[in-house]
Amino acid sequence: MTSHDMTADDAHHHGPSKKGILRWVTTTNHKDIGTMYLVFSFIMFFVGGSMAMVIRAELFQPGMQIVPAETFNMLTTMHGLIMVFGFIMPVFVGLANWMIPLMIGAPDMALPRMNNWSFWILPVAGTILISTMFMQGGGPNFGWTFYAPLSTTFAPKSTDYFIFAIHLLGMSSIMGSINVIVTIFNMRAPKMRLIDMPIFVWTWLITAFLIIAVMPVLAGTVTMMLMDRNFGTSFFNAAGGGDPVLFQHLFWFFGHPEVYIIILPAFGIVSEIIPTFARKKLFGRMSMIYALTAIAFLSFIVWAHHMFMTGLPLAASMFFMYATMLIAVPTGVKVFNWVATIYRGCLTFETPMLFSLAFVVLFTIGGFTGLMLSLIPSDVQYHDTYFVVGHFHYVLVPGSLFSVFAAIYYWLPKWTGHMYNETLAKFHFWISVISVNLTFFPMHFLGLAGMPRRIPDYALQFTDFNQIVSIGAFIFGAAQLIFVYIVIQAMRGKGPKATAHVWEGSHGLEWTVPSPAPYHTFSEPPTQIERH
Amino acid sequence: MLGFKKLSLLLTAGLMNFSATAFAAYGLNMPVGVSPLSASMHHLHMTMLWVCIGIGIIVFGIMTYAIIKHRKSKGHQAANFHENTHVEIIWTVIPFIILIVMAIPATKTLIEMNDTKAADLTIKVTGYRWYWHYDYLDEALDFFSHPSTTQEEINNLVAKDEHYNLAVDQHLVVPINKKIRFAFTSNDVIHAWWVPQLGVKKDAVPGFITESWTIIKEPGIYRGQCAELCGAGHAYMPIVVEAKTQADYETWLVEQKTPKNPS
Ligand SMILES: [Cu+2]
Numbered sequence: 001m002t003s004h005d006m007t008a009d010d011a012h013h014h015g016p017s018k019k020g021i022l023r024w025v026t027t028t029n030h031k032d033i034g035t036m037y038l039v040f041s042f043i044m045f046f047v048g049g050s051m052a053m054v055i056r057a058e059l060f061q062p063g064m065q066i067v068p069a070e071t072f073n074m075l076t077t078m079h080g081l082i083m084v085f086g087f088i089m090p091v092f093v094g095l096a097n098w099m100i101p102l103m104i105g106a107p108d109m110a111l112p113r114m115n116n117w118s119f120w121i122l123p124v125a126g127t128i129l130i131s132t133m134f135m136q137g138g139g140p141n142f143g144w145t146f147y148a149p150l151s152t153t154f155a156p157k158s159t160d161y162f163i164f165a166i167h168l169l170g171m172s173s174i175m176g177s178i179n180v181i182v183t184i185f186n187m188r189a190p191k192m193r194l195i196d197m198p199i200f201v202w203t204w205l206i207t208a209f210l211i212i213a214v215m216p217v218l219a220g221t222v223t224m225m226l227m228d229r230n231f232g233t234s235f236f237n238a239a240g241g242g243d244p245v246l247f248q249h250l251f252w253f254f255g256h257p258e259v260y261i262i263i264l265p266a267f268g269i270v271s272e273i274i275p276t277f278a279r280k281k282l283f284g285r286m287s288m289i290y291a292l293t294a295i296a297f298l299s300f301i302v303w304a305h306h307m308f309m310t311g312l313p314l315a316a317s318m319f320f321m322y323a324t325m326l327i328a329v330p331t332g333v334k335v336f337n338w339v340a341t342i343y344r345g346c347l348t349f350e351t352p353m354l355f356s357l358a359f360v361v362l363f364t365i366g367g368f369t370g371l372m373l374s375l376i377p378s379d380v381q382y383h384d385t386y387f388v389v390g391h392f393h394y395v396l397v398p399g400s401l402f403s404v405f406a407a408i409y410y411w412l413p414k415w416t417g418h419m420y421n422e423t424l425a426k427f428h429f430w431i432s433v434i435s436v437n438l439t440f441f442p443m444h445f446l447g448l449a450g451m452p453r454r455i456p457d458y459a460l461q462f463t464d465f466n467q468i469v470s471i472g473a474f475i476f477g478a479a480q481l482i483f484v485y486i487v488i489q490a491m492r493g494k495g496p497k498a499t500a501h502v503w504e505g506s507h508g509l510e511w512t513v514p515s516p517a518p519y520h521t522f523s524e525p526p527t528q529i530e531r532h
Numbered sequence: 533m534l535g536f537k538k539l540s541l542l543l544t545a546g547l548m549n550f551s552a553t554a555f556a557a558y559g560l561n562m563p564v565g566v567s568p569l570s571a572s573m574h575h576l577h578m579t580m581l582w583v584c585i586g587i588g589i590i591v592f593g594i595m596t597y598a599i600i601k602h603r604k605s606k607g608h609q610a611a612n613f614h615e616n617t618h619v620e621i622i623w624t625v626i627p628f629i630i631l632i633v634m635a636i637p638a639t640k641t642l643i644e645m646n647d648t649k650a651a652d653l654t655i656k657v658t659g660y661r662w663y664w665h666y667d668y669l670d671e672a673l674d675f676f677s678h679p680s681t682t683q684e685e686i687n688n689l690v691a692k693d694e695h696y697n698l699a700v701d702q703h704l705v706v707p708i709n710k711k712i713r714f715a716f717t718s719n720d721v722i723h724a725w726w727v728p729q730l731g732v733k734k735d736a737v738p739g740f741i742t743e744s745w746t747i748i749k750e751p752g753i754y755r756g757q758c759a760e761l762c763g764a765g766h767a768y769m770p771i772v773v774e775a776k777t778q779a780d781y782e783t784w785l786v787e788q789k790t791p792k793n794p795s
Contacts, residue, residue, distance in 0.1 A: 238739020
């Protein structure tokens, strides 16, 4: 007994075994790795964001001003790839690394060495991807969806490096997902049943299965591209008996579940935060889990709604239209549940809550336009226009990104032991929420008025709205520097000391450990588990 | 705290105004267009928009109410409910019914869109990087249609034409009130032929033929653009369709077929 207590005690006071850079290179600690994921993804966020700034500067006026068309295409492509693969996916893995063990009472992730490896692949893949921009002939310039044959026969030489980077990113995500699944199934506190898990953990469990299911499809697709480009095959080349549209089927079979991979953890985050600041249990917990599962299932049978203009047969068009419309039902259930959670609660509006409420409203607007897009006849007029750009940016920016802000403000006191500057954070929120709408709302009008997406130059009647969009984007971009400042100040211990509980209404195991969370937590499994 | 709720409501309200009247004049809503299909598309778009606005008003309205009334600073105590089977069934079933109601007109128009039979004339449209080729399959007539916006205009060296980026050297001339079938293909990468006023957008896929159709009700000039990223010149691949009365169209055909005097 005594020796057992001693090891537990020992573990609590242990810091990292190595110091300096080697600590980070060799670490197997879920908190260290989580931190590295978060830092890496935010570096990528600013790289991808600055590309968006250049894009918006070029689009401020009709005519060509700042970058040539090829560079513009490269920037839109890299912006998309970096934000999806370099920012949103890793940032959620970072949050998973930090929070899943703390939320289920586990001492670490189940496969800590693989955890280290899955992180360290990322900077390598990111460097390869970004380096393509400086290669002879330029970087990928065929859009983040890289449709063949533009991405095969007509693509720059650097595309092979891009393919390699995608393979690496995919490996990293798959390893991260395996780790999440094994951790959740094997490392939960003994008394925690699956049903007792926090919703954030639930969303990640489902997300991890989605990743494992579709990343290999993406790997297969880019390998087929590689073969077409270098080894004389004709998967996507009609002249050799292949089919360019086959590429789109494969890509979107990956791509549509991917959309849910980058939104489900966001659902989990707001489902944690809203009950905390409403001081009321999450409404319809079971229906939330059913809705998640339904959305995950549906995500596999709607891929061709990205391809309604490719000349699908009538029967296929109908199937994909109906299946897509159906997604509105479980998504609606989730939104209604969030609203019912705040209804008759006892609300306070700290920054995580503000971002979560904005998420609910603005994600729902993205959902509405998604519903409009599902109807094939009107999709004829929306497809490949700024209406679509507006739609998915509503889902990803005030959707996924706002949930990430909410999560970071929510858990930052637990990570650093210090409160962030609430006044400044609220300022960050307000300026972000106003500028995000200024940026993305007018895009819907532009699309409806006939502006195609992915163009560096446009007809004169689109000028006014493009200027509003650009101004909104510049304000939004600048506002994110405030966020960096706030986080760094909290990390440097500038704010008041945080209690273990941090928030008045918080529930869950992560709030039972001290703030900052010690290097090793739950060396002994917790025994007090909330039952559902 | 309420600012963003108000903002979103404002935006929603703004959307209503814009869509209804004001912006129709500036062409900032989906055009009704000049073909029966484009009118159906517009109708479906407006219906779904209103459905979404209705749901939005209810959901965001309840949220706003809760945010105003049920805050701690007003001394509100949290209630204890966290599930209600009846309510949950209702808000699953009602959206489902709305979807079915919406699916009916959508399916009707979709079936119409796909019916390319019994066309009066067929035009084969081929996408090139970065111009179009039109082939009147029923006549011995075909020509290329290149963008006519000049490099000087693009580089901001001279004033931009009214139809900057939407002008071509050779219009695609077609008759009104005839069912025109388009057969699309491409010579290189995937393009998409899109003219909003006609309600036609279709991918032009190399090695394959895709189809679409329209009936144009009014004579006039209708402009569109390539809608699928096709490389450096993607922004400069406009489409101009000129619809003429049958008589004018026939005169035009004769003109085109008469060999041009080389003198
Ligand atoms: Cu094109």
